[in-house]
Amino acid sequence: MRLFALADHRPLAAALEARAPALQVGDFELGRFANGELHVELRSPVAGEDVAVIGSARPPDRNLVELTLLCDTLRRHGARSIVAVLPYLAYARQDRPEAAKSLGAAWLGALLAASGVTRALTIDVHSPRVALLWPMPLISLDPSPLLADALGDLIAGEGPALTIVAPDRGAIARAERLRRAAGVARAIVRFDKVRTPAGVRSHLVGEVGERALVVDDILDTGGTLIACAQGLREAGARRIAVAVSHGLFTGDQWPRLWELGVDAIVCTESVGRLIAPDRRITTLECAPVIAPALQPWIRGETRADLAGS
Ligand code: R5P
Numbered sequence: 001m002r003l004f005a006l007a008d009h010r011p012l013a014a015a016l017e018a019r020a021p022a023l024q025v026g027d028f029e030l031g032r033f034a035n036g037e038l039h040v041e042l043r044s045p046v047a048g049e050d051v052a053v054i055g056s057a058r059p060p061d062r063n064l065v066e067l068t069l070l071c072d073t074l075r076r077h078g079a080r081s082i083v084a085v086l087p088y089l090a091y092a093r094q095d096r097p098e099a100a101k102s103l104g105a106a107w108l109g110a111l112l113a114a115s116g117v118t119r120a121l122t123i124d125v126h127s128p129r130v131a132l133l134w135p136m137p138l139i140s141l142d143p144s145p146l147l148a149d150a151l152g153d154l155i156a157g158e159g160p161a162l163t164i165v166a167p168d169r170g171a172i173a174r175a176e177r178l179r180r181a182a183g184v185a186r187a188i189v190r191f192d193k194v195r196t197p198a199g200v201r202s203h204l205v206g207e208v209g210e211r212a213l214v215v216d217d218i219l220d221t222g223g224t225l226i227a228c229a230q231g232l233r234e235a236g237a238r239r240i241a242v243a244v245s246h247g248l249f250t251g252d253q254w255p256r257l258w259e260l261g262v263d264a265i266v267c268t269e270s271v272g273r274l275i276a277p278d279r280r281i282t283t284l285e286c287a288p289v290i291a292p293a294l295q296p297w298i299r300g301e302t303r304a305d306l307a308g309s
Helices: 007-019 059-074 103-116 144-156 169-182 222-232 287-298
Strands: 002-005 028-034 040-044 050-054 083-085 119-123 138-139 160-167 189-196 199-205 211-219 241-245 262-268 283-285
Touching: 002 007, 002 028, 002 040, 002 160, 007 050, 007 287, 040 059, 050 059, 050 287, 059 083, 083 287, 119 287, 138 287, 144 169, 144 241, 144 262, 144 283, 160 169, 169 189, 169 211, 189 222, 199 222, 211 222, 222 241
Parallel strands: 002 050, 050 083, 083 119, 119 138, 160 189, 160 211, 211 241, 241 262, 262 283
Antiparallel strands: 028 040, 189 199
């Protein structure tokens, strides 16, 4: 199976190749005409092959054009099936039909299908609703064992028992997966979250101890986790750790988390390597989560994915 990676994920492609030698990183060139229009030239043969394309979305719009033009080129040159590996699935937060608003999650699925993608893999999709909006299978991989492993000492740590916290209702199932992976006995505590034009307001439902671990899918601006950390401090938590599947770290608000008692953030490298890592941030390679999920294609069990079938 050949693997084509967009720029942010070349290290991930190399890590996957190292884990599964039957995967071969494919070569291609992206160029632009003088006016900015993108063009692709394949340097590796793909006719009759199962291929995987790894991309994410930072910045989302540019990445999506690169990704879809590359997929379309692979299809036109005879790729048998195309698996899109999108460690961070952009646009997934637009997953509910609402009056006069875009439904970005459905749009992205349709766009990828039209570009020849036969199946997609992602890490911890924002909600199960997204897969229902897609015309082809979307598999969401669970990073909980990886996160739990990295949190090891922090979870086991001495002193008061740890409370695992969901910053909103949507995060409860995710927090539960991490609770099980980490073998923590105490029940999940959650917040009720409301987004207002003035920011995020969160209300704690339940009680916490001195140590808390907040679990969410995305740390974007940090607004959700800041409101949550404030609530936890008011409720008596003194040491707070954060585990998120996707660390976007957008803007300049999220470092407030350090002032609010957060002393560790663990996330995967789903959007590529962090440019300015802080020593309190641990980033985890995605290859251990993705490599096993690619095995059916590596073994050639892809009949159901044949383009056009
Ligand atoms: C929202 O439903 C998501 O699960 C995240 O909580 C949210 O997208 C995080 O964004 P921010 O960091 O900007 O609050």
